[in-house]
Amino acid sequence: MNAPTPLFCLEDLTLTHDGLATPLLRDAGFCLYPGDRIGLYGPNGCGKTTLLRAITGLHKPARGGIRFQGKLLCGEADFHPLRCAVGFVLQHAEDQLFFPTVLEDVAFGPLNLGLSPDEARQRALETLSRLGLDGFADRQTHALSGGEKKLVSLAGVLAMRPQALLLDEPTNALDMAARQRLLEILVALPTARITISHDWDFLQQVSDRFMTIEGGRLITDAPSLDHTHRHAHPCGHVPHVHG
DSSP states (O other): OOOOOOSEEEEEEEEOOTTOSSOSEEEEEEEEOTTOEEEEEOOTTSSHHHHHHHHTTSSOOSEEEEEETTEEOOSGGGGHHHHHHEEEEOSSGGGTOOSSBHHHHHHHHHHHTTOOHHHHHHHHHHHHHHTTOTTOTTSBGGGSOHHHHHHHHHHHHHTTOOSEEEEESTTTTOOHHHHHHHHHHHHHOOSEEEEEOSOHHHHHHHOSEEEEEETTEEEEEEOOOOOOOOOOOTTTTSOOOOO
16 A cells, blocks of 8 residues: 655754744654644744744745655745645734735635636635635625634635645634634644644644644654643632533
């Protein structure tokens, strides 16, 4: 039986950052395969976001690189096929929404893939419906709530039908209802992905295995960690249990 083909691979990747004397990440090697659902955790500043930016060609490595479809990617043009196949959902949705209306924004990716305007519109409408955003097509992006912006930015990526997703702190600034909706979407989504999150309860539900960056090293078989968390709700002072 043939081994599965990786979607992309890191090869001896070393990442530096301006102002830091030591590399954020040294000699990282890793491949993402179809069906992988990986949670990436670690403290602020350890290089998680920089790693996703490097995968998509937005951060130039000091050494090593990214291989996609057997080719080591070097210049800007080399990364175009990977960016069509690997969708990057940014931490702040405002950085990802550029057009006045939701439909224009979600249709932009399919248009860039070469679909006709009618095909891109249909793809966008289907994706919005899939995410429970029926009726959002003519909404103004600047007037959306934080949770709505996050879902629309995800829709813009999913409309390109990527082979893999990179999600950077997807629950950041979401209220509980928006967080729950996003959780349900990702749990049902078969697309391979790497998800960065400090929201451990969320990360554990949307991931099958975990990675972390520790001491400048990418640990690709990191454990899921026992943890405690605080929460608040009405009548929380009354003795109770959680099922």
